[in-house]
Amino acid sequence: MRYYPTDLLLAVEDAERALAEPESGLARLLREAGLSALAGLFAGAAVTEGLDRLLGGLGQFPWQPAVDSDDVYLISPAGVVVLDDHRPGNTLRGLLLAWAVGNEVVVRTARESFWTALAGRLRAFGHPLPPLRVTAPDAPVPAGARPVAVPDVVPVLRTGTPDTRPEAPLDPAPSDPAPLTPAPFDPAVFAEPVSGSPSGDTEDILIVLGAREAADPAGLVGDVPGEDCRAPWPHRLLRREHLRGTTLSAARSADRAREADRVGARLRYLVGQARRTPFYRDLPAVTGLDDLGRLPVLEKAALEANSLPGSRGMSTDRPRTGEVLRSGASTGAPRYIVYSRTDWENMIREAIPLFRTLGLENGDRLINTLYGGGLYGGLSTTLCELSRMPLECYSTAQAISVDDLLMLCESFEANALLGLPVLIMPLLREAKQRRPGLRLEKVVYGGTPMTETDKDWLREELGARVVTSILAANDGAQLGYQCARMGGTLHHACPDYNLIEVVDENLVPVPEGEPGELLITSLQKFEGPLIRYRIGDLGRVFRYDCPCGVSGPVLEYLGRADGQVKVKGATVTHAEMLAALEVFRVSQLQVEIVSVDGRETVIARVESPLALDAGEVRDHLTRQFKTLDQEHLFDDALDVFELVVECHPEGGLTRNATSGKIKPVIDRRLVDA
Structure with missing residues (x-):
């Protein structure tokens, strides 16, 4: 034992x-x-x-x-x-x-x-x-x-x-x-x-x-x-044995017979630490994974009500240490995510081998274009993680220009890029137009899906031999990662860091491989603990023997469950948009997100008994939601986003033939990924 x-x-x-x-x-x-x-x-x-x-x-x-x-x-x-x-x-x-x-x-x-x-x-x-x-x-x-x-x-x-x-x-x-x-x-x-x-x-x-x-x-x-x-x-x-040629993911995969005991021990410790918070004070003790279902589901409303700045209900009684990040939502009151020093260190320790699996190697020269500033976590987390690795990094954040990119590739021989598809695809296309001989060996992306056509372009036009994805949540950090043998929206799960459950609309676990809503339990985050947190994403989890040699749970990401529209690194919900359109007597709203050549387009289709002017509706939405306007935090020379409004009479939108319902959000980036 x-x-x-x-x-x-x-x-x-x-x-x-x-x-x-x-x-x-x-x-x-x-x-x-x-x-x-x-x-x-x-x-x-x-x-x-x-x-x-x-x-x-x-x-x-x-x-x-x-x-x-x-x-x-x-x-x-x-x-x-x-x-x-x-x-x-x-x-x-x-x-x-x-x-x-x-x-x-x-x-x-x-x-x-x-x-x-x-x-x-x-x-x-x-x-x-x-x-x-x-x-x-x-x-x-x-x-x-x-x-x-x-x-x-x-x-x-x-x-x-x-x-x-x-x-x-x-x-x-x-x-x-x-x-x-x-x-x-x-x-x-x-x-x-x-x-x-x-x-x-x-x-x-x-x-x-x-x-x-x-x-x-x-x-x-x-x-x-x-x-x-x-x-x-x-x-x-103790004995310490150097396992040469064995990665952390491979070691955990080979330890499959003890996975339930290992993850169960992490769950026991998480629950013990969570009981130090006012919110979780009465949480029942657990002995292992079989007791996970006894723990309550954490809803977003409860998390927000008990998080900073309004409450310390999710805070432990330990001295304050670490780093504080801000929620990435673009509307409503901001919520702050606290990582203790131990939480932060755990995230870094797990991320370093993950980045290696994504394709980064000793000596790579990496341009990091993830969002920074305003307590947003993308840049600050990766700065700490990548600084521990034997890489040379150029952390430009989202302010990178085409000139910056070309200079780094030419003068510093940058061979790898990390960022969001909405930024890096227009950036790379413009750079390729200016310098047809541009080559880039590795592209690691996250935040939103990337279409297969964009991946093909990176391979064919830039010679990229590595195009991989990291899947992360604002609160719980990394949920999954892609090895070189995995594509689409499939990701190796990280059960030692974030344990993922898939449940139906009644929060009952579904059979393995069936789609449903995702709950995450962050096993190595003890300040502001997340236990069975309903993150609002859809997916399915199944065990898979990957050709890369790692066997274990795989997550197929299927999009948002709560009507979130995520573009330009920020979010707005379907419900918020519909409420803002009440002045036009809009009764139905369908939002479609399309990515073509790295340029994201949000199409808002509305039904109303009034004869609406699409331009007027569009202007109203952009005034209400900065996420939907033409402004962005990237180089002004880049054309990365457009909002299109279509106005229909009542009954004009396509309904499901069986249910008569309208699909509220269609993310074509997932369909085409």
Whole structure:
């Protein structure tokens, strides 16, 4: 059985909460054993941050993606770890980190009843933890086991500061119930303090802490887990194997037998973190993927009502860190999307191997034309992601001109381009007209679909050998990606990052491969958590053995379910347009989006009992919705968009022969993709 560090973290956080109550079973156990000082080692935030650093990402465990190649490292437990209980604090530190990476632990100790009881208390929180065996101090080391010496924590006093603290006995007698405040430099945790630098042989002193204040050193206990994870000794608890030639997606594909357990562990941890928010405080605990359906669906209205700037209902109680993005909607009050520092780092760690699968390689020279400014996420996220890769990047954002493009291709030998089809196709066509010999090896796009004719043009006219797509949501980041062997609107799904469900109109899961509405659960985003979020997109998911070698879930994107019209990187809804047309007594509205040669056209067909002037209706819509006017954020020389209005009498639009309904939004970019 594989164990996951996130389950250990949940147990540590539960222990930390229990120890805040002096009469909890765990608090009494430590107090009665005279080991109250150990309470400070259950520091959830410090242990989480330390393990994330030690393992190179909790969200990617048991793999650690390399940065300078497409390889991964496989992290596995050492096996059976033996700890000698010379100092209880050292033993607990060793136990927690050994369990975090999945080791069975043997503790050789004279405190057999204490360690057995402590393990029982931690298991009672209900999270899967590895085995623990408690033996006598002189018991033989089991065959094949690895003894690990956990180094002492040595407090270093400020030079010239006298140590006036009384000596604390190792096993003080039980006292009356009181809040657990670790005694200063309690020998259960700390070695003998020294003044200045430790003298003599310090080979076994791997953690040396300076006291902030000689009279109040208790805060040092909470620093210990973080210091541990920076030290060399925890590496004896694990094995790290370099899997040359194995990508993260391939490693996860080969781990298919454990996919449900792996993703289930991520779900358990997400729910545990989500319960730190007011909105999700009463969320039921889950044991695995089979419990996903017990969790409520998150509707857009609830997300907006509990998100910034109006509410902190979706915010945890942790210190504020990270990055804040703005929703890309062009109408209504803006909503802000908070990524904690951990969330942001998780997104970057997942994106780097994804970009490699999209076709980017070491030494590429990439022009990044994604939207930037105004807290919009396209440019800011990719700036961080691409800066970790061995590429040369030219981040022009949407302000790139044809002259800029030609200069970068000629002077810097740019060979790759990243952007939205609505910008890059007119840009590249104009550049090709000016310089017929223009070549571009790689085009990676996102935001909206690209037609197959546009893809063919890129291959035939520019010699592009890579034309791939990334599918992302404003709130949850990447949902899927295309490898070189996948086309149309098919994308490899990313279940370790965003778990996708497909449901019918009653929010009941549909059979595999059937179309329906998409719900996403963002498994590595804990600030503003998204659990079964109804994103308003349609699609179908099925398992597929791709010729690229990756087997797993594939998402076919089928467009919007909520009548959204997305053009020029912004959105307006069908309902908003129809409401704005009430002044013309419009009873029916159909919106069609067409892309020809990279130029997007929105055709608004209206029915009204009045004889309407198409130009007047068009002017009214462009005044109401900036998304629909001729202005854009690209080079003014580019002709990228047009709004066309068709006026029909009532009954003039084509109805479905069976239902009599009019299809509200037709996105030809999907039909032709």
